[in-house]
Amino acid sequence: MTSDIKIVDDAKKQLSMHPKKFGLWLFIVTVVMIFASLTSAYIVRQAEGNWFVFELPWQMWATSGIIVLSSVSMHWAYISAKRDNLESIKIAISITTILAVLFLVGQVYIWGLLVDENVFLVGNPSGSFLYILSGLHGLHIVSGVIFLLIVLNSTFKYKTHSKNLVQIEMCTTYWHFLGGLWIYLFIFLLLNH
Amino acid sequence: MATADIHITEETHHDGHEHDHDHGSNFWTTYIFSTDHKMIAKQFLITGIFWALLGGTLSVIFRLQLGFPEAELGWLRPFLGDWITSQGKIDPEFYLALVTMHGTIMVFFVLTAGLSGTFSNFLIPLQIGARDMASGFMNMLSYWFFFVSSIIMLTSLFIETGPASGGWVIYPPLSALPQAISGSGLGMTMWLVSMALFIISTLLGGINYITTIINLRTKGMSFSKLPLTIWGFFFTAIVGLLSFPVLFSAVLLLIFDRSFGTSFYLSDIYINGEALPNQGGSPILFQHLFWFLGHPEVYIVILPAFGITSEIISTNSRKPIFGYKAMVGSLLFISLLSFVVWAHHMFVTGMNPFLGSVFMILTLIIAVPSAVKVFNYLTTLWKGNIRFTPAMLFSMGLVSFFISGGITGIFLGSAAIDIQLHDTYFVVAHFHLVMGSASFFGMVAGVYHWYPKMFGRMMDAKLGYIHFWLSFIGIYLVFFPMHYIGIAGYPRRYYSFTNFDALNSFTDLNMLVSIAAILTLSAQFIFIFNFFHSMWRGRRAPANPWESNTLEWTTPINPGHGNWPGEIPTVYRWPYDYSKPGAEKDFIPQHIPFSETLESNFEQENELIKLEGTDSKAIVIDGK
Numbered sequence: 001m002t003s004d005i006k007i008v009d010d011a012k013k014q015l016s017m018h019p020k021k022f023g024l025w026l027f028i029v030t031v032v033m034i035f036a037s038l039t040s041a042y043i044v045r046q047a048e049g050n051w052f053v054f055e056l057p058w059q060m061w062a063t064s065g066i067i068v069l070s071s072v073s074m075h076w077a078y079i080s081a082k083r084d085n086l087e088s089i090k091i092a093i094s095i096t097t098i099l100a101v102l103f104l105v106g107q108v109y110i111w112g113l114l115v116d117e118n119v120f121l122v123g124n125p126s127g128s129f130l131y132i133l134s135g136l137h138g139l140h141i142v143s144g145v146i147f148l149l150i151v152l153n154s155t156f157k158y159k160t161h162s163k164n165l166v167q168i169e170m171c172t173t174y175w176h177f178l179g180g181l182w183i184y185l186f187i188f189l190l191l192n193h
Numbered sequence: 194m195a196t197a198d199i200h201i202t203e204e205t206h207h208d209g210h211e212h213d214h215d216h217g218s219n220f221w222t223t224y225i226f227s228t229d230h231k232m233i234a235k236q237f238l239i240t241g242i243f244w245a246l247l248g249g250t251l252s253v254i255f256r257l258q259l260g261f262p263e264a265e266l267g268w269l270r271p272f273l274g275d276w277i278t279s280q281g282k283i284d285p286e287f288y289l290a291l292v293t294m295h296g297t298i299m300v301f302f303v304l305t306a307g308l309s310g311t312f313s314n315f316l317i318p319l320q321i322g323a324r325d326m327a328s329g330f331m332n333m334l335s336y337w338f339f340f341v342s343s344i345i346m347l348t349s350l351f352i353e354t355g356p357a358s359g360g361w362v363i364y365p366p367l368s369a370l371p372q373a374i375s376g377s378g379l380g381m382t383m384w385l386v387s388m389a390l391f392i393i394s395t396l397l398g399g400i401n402y403i404t405t406i407i408n409l410r411t412k413g414m415s416f417s418k419l420p421l422t423i424w425g426f427f428f429t430a431i432v433g434l435l436s437f438p439v440l441f442s443a444v445l446l447l448i449f450d451r452s453f454g455t456s457f458y459l460s461d462i463y464i465n466g467e468a469l470p471n472q473g474g475s476p477i478l479f480q481h482l483f484w485f486l487g488h489p490e491v492y493i494v495i496l497p498a499f500g501i502t503s504e505i506i507s508t509n510s511r512k513p514i515f516g517y518k519a520m521v522g523s524l525l526f527i528s529l530l531s532f533v534v535w536a537h538h539m540f541v542t543g544m545n546p547f548l549g550s551v552f553m554i555l556t557l558i559i560a561v562p563s564a565v566k567v568f569n570y571l572t573t574l575w576k577g578n579i580r581f582t583p584a585m586l587f588s589m590g591l592v593s594f595f596i597s598g599g600i601t602g603i604f605l606g607s608a609a610i611d612i613q614l615h616d617t618y619f620v621v622a623h624f625h626l627v628m629g630s631a632s633f634f635g636m637v638a639g640v641y642h643w644y645p646k647m648f649g650r651m652m653d654a655k656l657g658y659i660h661f662w663l664s665f666i667g668i669y670l671v672f673f674p675m676h677y678i679g680i681a682g683y684p685r686r687y688y689s690f691t692n693f694d695a696l697n698s699f700t701d702l703n704m705l706v707s708i709a710a711i712l713t714l715s716a717q718f719i720f721i722f723n724f725f726h727s728m729w730r731g732r733r734a735p736a737n738p739w740e741s742n743t744l745e746w747t748t749p750i751n752p753g754h755g756n757w758p759g760e761i762p763t764v765y766r767w768p769y770d771y772s773k774p775g776a777e778k779d780f781i782p783q784h785i786p787f788s789e790t791l792e793s794n795f796e797q798e799n800e801l802i803k804l805e806g807t808d809s810k811a812i813v814i815d816g817k
Contacts, residue, residue, distance in 0.1 A: 019327035019408045026400040026434060033438035037485065041442065041478055045457070050473045122454040124473050129457075132449065 024170050028177050031140060035181060038136070039188055042129050046192060052124035056193055057113040063106035064186050070099035071179040077155075078172040084162045089155045096175065097148045100141060107138050126193070133185055137178075144178050147171050226337075228329030229754055233336050234315035235647060238640070240343060241307020242721070245633075247347075248298035249714045253707075255291040258283045260707025262691050262700075276355070285688045289358040290376050292686055294350065296361030297384070299629065301391055302346070304494040306339050308636045309395075309433075312497055313402045313426040315643065319745035320420050322411025322762060324755045327404040331397050338394035342387045349383035357384035360686065362487065365458035365479050369450050372464050385448050392437045392444075399437075402430040411744070413764035418783065420743050420768040421507075421514060424521050425500020428528045429493050435532070436489035443482035450474070477542055484535035491628045492531040495595075496524060498635020499566060502588035504768075505642050506570055508741045509585035510577030511779050513769035515569045523562035523569075530559050540611045549608040556606035563599055567592060578772065578779070582739065583657025587638035590665050591631045597669075598626025601676065616686075619679025622672045630668045637664075637720065644724075645738045649751040650731030656723040660716055667713030674702045742768045742782045765805065766798075 045051075077092030111131065114120075119127040151171045154160050160168050227233060254273075257266060267281040276287040283291075314332065318325055326332045349356040358376025359368035363384070371378035406419075406427050419427075446457040450471075458479045459471035507514040514520060536544060536552040570592045579585065601623040604610050614620060637660075644652045678699050683690065690696040690703075737746040744764065748756050762784035770781040776793035787794050788802045 017408055019404045022404045022408060023327065023331075023400050026403055027396075030396050030400075030434055030438045033435055034442050037439040037442040037482060038446075041446070041457075041482055044481060045475055045478055048475055050460075052473075121449075123456070125455070125457055128449065128455040132446070136445070 018166060020166065021170055024173060031181070034136070035185070038133060042192065045125055052126045053193065054117055054119050054127070056189060057110050059106065059110050059113060060186060063103050063110065064183060066099050066103045066106060067179045067182050070096050070103065071176050073099065074172050074175045078168055081160050081165060081168045082162050086158060086161065089160055093148065093152045093155055097145065097152060100145045100148060104138060104141055107134055130189065137182055137185060140178055144175055147174060226333060228333045230314045230318050230326045230329070230332060231647070231752065233332050234311050236336050237306060237310030237314060237339070240340065241303050241311060242724070244298050244302040244307060244343070246717065248295050248303055249717060251291045251295040253710055253714050254283070255288055255295070256707040256710040258288055258688065260704045262689055286358060286375055287355060288688045289374065289686065290355045290380070293358050293360050293376070294356050297346070300361060300490065300494065302343060304632050304636070305395065308494065308497050308632060309426065309429055310336070310339065310398060312422070312501060312639050313398065313430065315647065316422055316745065317402055317405050317426060319646070319748065319756060320423055320743050321406060321409065321414050322744050322764065323405060323409035326401050327409060328401055331401050335394045335397035335401065338390050338397065342390035342394060345383050345387040345390070349380050349387070352379055354378045354380055356380040362483060365447060365450065365476050366462055369447060369459055370462070382451065385444055388444055389441065392441050395433055395437050399430040399434045402426055403434065411761045411764055418764055418767045421503035421517070421520055422500040424524055425496045428524045429496040432489045432496070432528050432531060433493050436486040439482055440486035443479060443486070447479065480539050480542060481535070484538045487538065488535040489531040491624070492527055494628055494632045496527070498591060498632040499524065501635050501639040502591050504743070505584045505588040505638055506573050507769050507771065508739050509580045509582055510573050511580070511771045512573055512577045513771055515572035517767065517769065519565050520569055523565040526562040527559060530555060534559065537606055540608045541615045553606060553608045557603065560603060567596055582641070583652070583654055583661055584638045584642035586658070586661040587634045587641065590661065591634040591638065594626045594631040594634060594668070598623055598631065602627060614679060616684055617679035618675040618683050618685060621685050622675035622679060625672050630672070640724070642739065644727065645734030646745055648728050649734055650727050651734050651738060652723050652727045652731060656719055660719045660723065663716035664713055667709050667716060670709035671706050671713060674706050678702060740780050742770060742780055744783055747782065747784055
């Protein structure tokens, strides 16, 4: 009798995952495909020649640093939530949100620097690609900031704690993904610009 | 730790509780903004039928031009207005718009949204034993994105400059420059916006289908006990999830080229002797991006139809499906291969011949899993106790189209022969048979088969037979002659052939094709009548009209919100126990435990009885 029930539990645990978390991972797959196709289009196009080469502004290192830091603070928020450290979740999520906005501001500032360098959206595809890649990534960051604000709201209502982790877990996953995605794009651009 | 577990169970219980009751439903929440998967499926189906009729009508209009180039078409003026010239002919640019919109509508709006949207939504929860989709809200959103996208595409048909006219593949520079063709103006913009929304709809749907299949299966419904329909939908959703984002990228870059002046796809273009400012783009890049979606797309169209027909053929042959694992394996193999063959659409773009032969070999390998599927269909039918229901006839029609259309794929997949056949009517004949007609038949078969579950009534079988024979014969009459026209070198998308001496023959054959096309379209009205008439006047359906094994037939005849009034049945066996030796009846549904069928169990199944127990919590684990 008891052994039957055990088998059931084992089987169920193996197979199912929280549907929303699973859905988030599938969404991440679609975003990966978008950027994989754009970066491979970049390579294909670059191989054809007639490619305008320019230096990436050094400030890109700074924005990349910011996004790495925001990932760290996001993880701090997640660990605090796990340990029911309600005050530090608030601080950590707030820091993450501020860093995220800072990153966006930095990216827009870099667009300005590129324009000063005579790299425009309209013109040689090498510049167009840079704007498209960073712009599309920026749009995803905006969606991430909205998600962060939702989590921030629920932390201030004390709804995020070790027994209600799904939301902050999903936000952490998404935020780490967006950070990793930018690092990938940055390294890709460093190697292929 | 223990508290956390209890918390989670409470939450799931709460969810289940919510779905059990119809809470405060009114017209809007029941029929319009419904989150119930069955209603959403019906919404997709009805919208799909509307689009299919429209797409079919467009094709008949351009077939009139091709079959009867001398005919006076002034009588169409009330519908088409100035698209009929003062000589009573179809405007040549409008002809291109017709071809483009026919392709777009049929591929995306009918055979992707209409097919996957209807049957994935309807059957996934019912066949895996779930109360609803993982996220009913996302599901509703998926339909409404599709709806808005449909409205935009439909509106583009009525604007002054005409809808998109660059072909459904929208190759730039034709689609990028309004100077090239009037349809590339506002019509193309609307096409792109509509498709972007469509992609969002498909992705929302796909995420839901995959999540539901993996996470919400009932007790005992292991992957090896899933009906093949679910396997078909599962692979379709995965393929869509991986390929539609790539179309999104392609469309995004095209939008930037068109509206913001970038040069991703444009370079060295002169119009009336004047050079455009765009420099450094590559139109071939678009083709790579497009066909990376475009090829998987044809499998997105056919895989659900495969799933549906596998189920119908097995049920109505009263035999287990031949080679269940081979069927799943071939679906998987086709899905994998679909991503590495896209360049066979581009053999004549000047690609490296070595690369061409790599893609050629990969393309020809698809014949292997396809042949496995055909072999298994035929061996399931072989010596079966066949019941010729309309659904069964349409499923067998699919097998027929898949064979005759698939064989020509081998010719087209060979780079050397493709140089001769590329962009001729041979290609048109090939893909209309293997992908268009085959998956259309799969869709219609599904409607006939699951209509009793959808509306609680039966469709009229006699009208179904008439519909089948007219469609089946009509489709072969349309597409078989096209092979000859194609081999003779007739290119697709040409407005008129009578102006060229070299292409001045085959007018009789073209006329036959056009007459057959009109016949085939007319036959669909029998279906439309049957569909809507049976909704109110049809014979009331019994609980399990086809004596089928899958779980959807264990629900009430008109399943409510939450599908099963009580507990969801537990699954003990695979879905294909038809005509099992020794069994009382010729079918044993999936929820019957082995302990109740001692007379027909195999030895290894008797072993599984021990695991069943009387406790409702116990299940049979897929034994190794």
